Amino acid sequence: MHTARQSFLYRALLFLYPFLLAYYPILALRNHNILYVDLATILRSLLLATAGTAALLALTTLLVRSPEKASAITAVTVALFLSYGHLYTQLEQALGEPVRHRYLAAGELAVWLALVGLVLKKDQAARALAQFLAAASLVLVALVVFESARYDLEVNRATASAMGLESAQARSPEEIELPDFYLIILDAHTRSDVLREVFGYDNGGFIQQLRDMGFYVSECSQSNYASTILSLTSALSGNYVQDIVEEGQVLPSLKSSALNQALEARGYTTIAFENRSRGQFDLKEDVHLARNQLAFGRFDLRGGINEFEKMMVETSFLGFMVNAKLIPGLNETSLEEWEYWEHYYQTHYILSELENLPDVPGPKFVYAHLMVPHPPYIFTPDGAYDHKFRQIEGYRSNVQFIDSRLPGILNTILEKSDPRPVIVVMGDHGPPTHRNVTEGMRMATLNAYLVNDAAQAQLYPTITPVNAFRVILNAHYGGDYPLLEDASYYAYKAQQLEGAERIANACKALD
Numbered sequence: 001m002h003t004a005r006q007s008f009l010y011r012a013l014l015f016l017y018p019f020l021l022a023y024y025p026i027l028a029l030r031n032h033n034i035l036y037v038d039l040a041t042i043l044r045s046l047l048l049a050t051a052g053t054a055a056l057l058a059l060t061t062l063l064v065r066s067p068e069k070a071s072a073i074t075a076v077t078v079a080l081f082l083s084y085g086h087l088y089t090q091l092e093q094a095l096g097e098p099v100r101h102r103y104l105a106a107g108e109l110a111v112w113l114a115l116v117g118l119v120l121k122k123d124q125a126a127r128a129l130a131q132f133l134a135a136a137s138l139v140l141v142a143l144v145v146f147e148s149a150r151y152d153l154e155v156n157r158a159t160a161s162a163m164g165l166e167s168a169q170a171r172s173p174e175e176i177e178l179p180d181f182y183l184i185i186l187d188a189h190t191r192s193d194v195l196r197e198v199f200g201y202d203n204g205g206f207i208q209q210l211r212d213m214g215f216y217v218s219e220c221s222q223s224n225y226a227s228t229i230l231s232l233t234s235a236l237s238g239n240y241v242q243d244i245v246e247e248g249q250v251l252p253s254l255k256s257s258a259l260n261q262a263l264e265a266r267g268y269t270t271i272a273f274e275n276r277s278r279g280q281f282d283l284k285e286d287v288h289l290a291r292n293q294l295a296f297g298r299f300d301l302r303g304g305i306n307e308f309e310k311m312m313v314e315t316s317f318l319g320f321m322v323n324a325k326l327i328p329g330l331n332e333t334s335l336e337e338w339e340y341w342e343h344y345y346q347t348h349y350i351l352s353e354l355e356n357l358p359d360v361p362g363p364k365f366v367y368a369h370l371m372v373p374h375p376p377y378i379f380t381p382d383g384a385y386d387h388k389f390r391q392i393e394g395y396r397s398n399v400q401f402i403d404s405r406l407p408g409i410l411n412t413i414l415e416k417s418d419p420r421p422v423i424v425v426m427g428d429h430g431p432p433t434h435r436n437v438t439e440g441m442r443m444a445t446l447n448a449y450l451v452n453d454a455a456q457a458q459l460y461p462t463i464t465p466v467n468a469f470r471v472i473l474n475a476h477y478g479g480d481y482p483l484l485e486d487a488s489y490y491a492y493k494a495q496q497l498e499g500a501e502r503i504a505n506a507c508k509a510l511d
Contacts, residue, residue, distance in 0.1 A: 013134050014067050018057055018075040020137035022049040025082040027144040029311060031151075041308050053078055064120065072119045072130045075137070080108050085315030101320050108317075151250065178266055178363040179476070180421040182354075182413065183236075185367075186402055187228060187374035188395075189427030191221065191444040193508045198436050199396040206403035210425070210448045213410060218468070220461040220507030221447035223429045226439075227492040231428040235465035236260065238473055238481055240489075242497050251494055255284045259469060262477040263365045271357065272367040273350045283367055291349040310339055337387065340376050344385050347372055354409050358416035373398030375432060391434050422476060423450040426465060443488045443503045452476060462486060462505055 026045045056077060061070035084104070091099045119126040195201045207217050224240065225231045229251065234241050236257035245251060254260060260283065263270070272283050274290035313319055313335060322335055350368055357366055372379065377394020379401035380386045388394035406425070413421065427445035431437050449459060449468060455475035459468065464486040473479035491500035 011067065013138075014071045014130065015057075017130075017134040017137040018071055018078055019050060019053050020141045021075050021133065022053045022078045022082065024137065024140045024144060025086070025315065026312065027141065027148065029315060030308070031144055031147050045309055045312050049078075049082075066126075068130050069119050069123075069126045072126050072133065073116050075133045076112060076115050076119075076129075079133075080112055081317045082315075084108060084317040085319045088319075089315075101323055105317075105320055178268075179419045180358065180364050180366065180417060181263060181268070182357075182366045182368070182421055182423040184354075184406075184423065184425045185228075185232070185369040186406075186425065186427050186446060187369065187371045188429060188431055189373055189399065189402070189446040190430040190441065191446060191507065192219065194430065194441045194444045195396075195399065197508070198431070198441065199392055199399070201396045201399060203399065203403050206407065207448075209407040210410075213407070213414060213450065214420075215423070215425070215448040215450045216456050216459045218447040218449075218459065218461055218463050220505060221445055222443040222462070222464055222486075222488040222503065222505055222507075223427070223445045224464050224466050224488055225492075226429055226442050226490050228428045230489075230491060230493070231465065233257070235426070235469050238466060238470040240466060240484070240487070241494060245494060249494075253284070258473060258479070258481075260365075262473055262479065263363075266477070267363065269360070269362055269364045270367070271360070271364055273353070273369065275346060275350070275369050275371055285367070289350075289353060291346050310335065340378050340387060341385070343371060343376065344378055347379075348383070351405055351409060355412045355416075358413055358421075370402065372402045373431075391432065392436070395431055421450070422452075422472065424448070424468075424472075439490050439501070440503050440506050443490070444507070458483075462507070464488065 023046060026042055026049060030039075030042050053074065057070060057074045060073050061067060064070050064073065087108075088099060088101070088104055091104065115129070119129060192203055192207055195203055207219075210217055223231045224234045230241050232254065233244065233251055236254055236259045237244055238258045241251070260270070269287065270283055270285040271287040271289065272285040274288065313322060347370060350370060354366070354368055357364065373395055375391075375394070377388040377391070377398050378385055379398050381397055381400035381404060383401050383405060386397075388397060410423065410425075413423070425446065425448040427447070430442040430444045433442060447463070447465065447468065449455070449472070451459075451472055452475055455471050458471045458475070463471075467483050467486060470479070470481035470483060474481055486505075488503040488505070489497065489500040490503050491497050
């Protein structure tokens, strides 16, 4: 009985370990970029790895008629295929210069032939290799799963800590109107003065359209941080990141923010859109809107390649195949264009769907993160696709597109909403670094607020998002948040906060 159980477990492991070796590079790459990649982002890669490994294992079993040998050959093939790009990078770093792909590919092929030949000729060698690979796959997958679980646990702890740090201290919902709340992030959208000075574009017409709709536009606003994740964490929390997390602690999810708590307590439905940076922000939304909807809800299995999948291609043997143009019509340029076309369609989907959301019954929090005018620069001013490589021209064109498209959408939302919604339109940071873009310009952002009279009376030209959201929480949701000093820190991640440079506000509109 004991021997039979061991035999069953061994056969099960023989079947499973090629799949574990296929999953390891995906999980490890996710862990390497864990701040920006959630589990939903890697699902399609895991499914493709599963399908490819299963097909290869079935074919190899049919050919060699030995499960042990078939598993060993499949595992070796999968491991060499998926590790090619990592090996290339390591050799390049060790040698200090690029390695010729044909030499590395030939070397991997020689190793593969040697191992496959050994497995086919010697049963004992096949068994030893299978046992080694099975043990190695268990250890490797256990390590990456442990690392991922530890990070997720730290996020949960940070979230719980942040949720207990402060609350909205709100009056009962019956005493307060419940307007819809739209948070529209225009990623990397800078202020009007920077647009004129650096990019030769005057968006005064767009700003006037916002004001005509009732928006307060902070003409000298700056972001509180230089990156999206820090800026949005601090804005929605109405607090500086240094006061939210302890030293060495990971950032909490946006679910724990003061804004989220205030809205959730009042029964708001949270609606969020899929986008290129979706993995960075976990709102745990009630409704997840993606251009390609499936029964999985949050999981989008169709559509163009995402950024993580592009990294998977580059770090596997597919990267060599793309570089060497071994697959007709598939090269680095076409791979990039495939990704960018998905971003193009995704952006237009978000913009068109925003106009329909006022029809959704009940109070709702709509989070729409548009990766425009952020690179890639693929939009013409009228919204057509045209990939521009020069930053000044490309950024200006992306700004012209979103500035011309957004007012009509906002007008539609206002016409279809009762009571009047709260709408925040903000850039999370300024334009990408460039020889003409200073650190101060990186912090210069568009910030526009459609709020009630009590909130608007407290807004001012140099207000930063930390204080703007405090004003909104106080005026709309009964909060008791005193205003803080407006400060802008040139930091991109939490580890850079200690000693981060503070950027003074040199807005020309102040003159």
